[in-house]
Amino acid sequence: MTTTAKVATRIMSGMRPTGRLHIGHYFGALINWLDFQEKYDSYFSIVDWHALTTKYQASREIPDNVREIALDWLAVGIDPERATVYVQSAVPEIAELHLLLSMITPQNWVEREPTLKDMVRMLAADEKEARDRATYGLLGYPVLMSADILAFRGSLVPVGKDQQSHLEFARDVARRFNTIYGVDYFPEPQPKFTATPLLKGVDGQKMGKSYGNDIKLADTEEDTLKKIKQAVTDRTRIARSDPGHTDLCEVPWPMYQIFGKEITARVKEECESAGIGCVDCKARLGGIINEFLGPIRERRQKLAADPDKVRQILEYGNAKARAEAKKTLSEALEIMGMIRWRY
Ligand code: TYM
Numbered sequence: 539m540t541t542t543a544k545v546a547t548r549i550m551s552g553m554r555p556t557g558r559l560h561i562g563h564y565f566g567a568l569i570n571w572l573d574f575q576e577k578y579d580s581y582f583s584i585v586d587w588h589a590l591t592t593k594y595q596a597s598r599e600i601p602d603n604v605r606e607i608a609l610d611w612l613a614v615g616i617d618p619e620r621a622t623v624y625v626q627s628a629v630p631e632i633a634e635l636h637l638l639l640s641m642i643t644p645q646n647w648v649e650r651e652p653t654l655k656d657m658v659r660m661l662a663a664d665e666k667e668a669r670d671r672a673t674y675g676l677l678g679y680p681v682l683m684s685a686d687i688l689a690f691r692g693s694l695v696p697v698g699k700d701q702q703s704h705l706e707f708a709r710d711v712a713r714r715f716n717t718i719y720g721v722d723y724f725p726e727p728q729p730k731f732t733a734t735p736l737l738k739g740v741d742g743q744k745m746g747k748s749y750g751n752d753i754k755l756a757d758t759e760e761d762t763l764k765k766i767k768q769a770v771t772d773r774t775r776i777a778r779s780d781p782g783h784t785d786l787c788e789v790p791w792p793m794y795q796i797f798g799k800e801i802t803a804r805v806k807e808e809c810e811s812a813g814i815g816c817v818d819c820k821a822r823l824g825g826i827i828n829e830f831l832g833p834i835r836e837r838r839q840k841l842a843a844d845p846d847k848v849r850q851i852l853e854y855g856n857a858k859a860r861a862e863a864k865k866t867l868s869e870a871l872e873i874m875g876m877i878r879w880r881y
Pocket of ligand 1: 550551552553563565567585588683686687696697698699700701704737738744745
């Protein structure tokens, strides 16, 4: 058995099936996935157990959302022949690894996770609800995420900035396993960010599925234009004839950056000379986004008309992922000296 053999760069990442994806997912993570699937062995997971950590009451909605995410991924070009695309709960070995990792993870590590504290605060209206929300499963969120990554011995994890603390956690867990059992088995996974690691929504807060501030990949052109219209611009610019300040423009200006130097240079010149007003500037941005998303939306519609195909793609990926996670689990058990109990 190869308990110390290094695996070549392995990519692992995931998304929660809590609704359709938005351009924050795309520019914050998926563009790196598209790049990595060409170069490395890549595992992309629809993490339905993670969705349950906060949406346990809406469990019945999760399977539909799994399908929505699969459609979004396939529409942007995630290729099930290149990458392994699968559903977390179809790989029960991840749950077993999560259990094993939970045994070696000190309680105070999970309790001090900043991202979880933010999650509970945002989801709960008051103290009582916060207590209700903070379940045992939610507390274990970063341990489960570590198991997701380590089950595939992932070394590079393309994610947005909000996942940074979870990745630090996963590294600590990998290191702790290696130290306790005297091996160099699990790689310490590093995050990989895009040029847009945190995209703001139209209200200036982080773009999020549940905040009503997002532009979804699958929105209609009209929806996109309507949402962009609401985007917060330069709050100090009162009249159309006032010169604008791109450095004070909260949403459109950072969004323009995604689309390259040429357009940003033009916007800067026109905005700061009062050549263009915020209303027109936002309409133009909406047009650019719609143009970019056009082919993705078209592909998505075609795929949505063929539910069997999506199901087959996931079944294919689930089997591949399961074979790999099985291998890791049995190696981890062997390292722990537990393998005999499995027979
Ligand atoms: P989730 O489902 O919230 O988001 C999926 C990915 O999209 C990125 N993202 C953004 N990036 C930039 N700007 C935004 N506004 C924005 N919104 C979302 C997220 O950073 C993420 O990369 N805990 C993870 C899911 C997970 C996971 C894993 C990720 C579970 N297991 C293993 C990697 C590896 C999450 O909740 O992502």
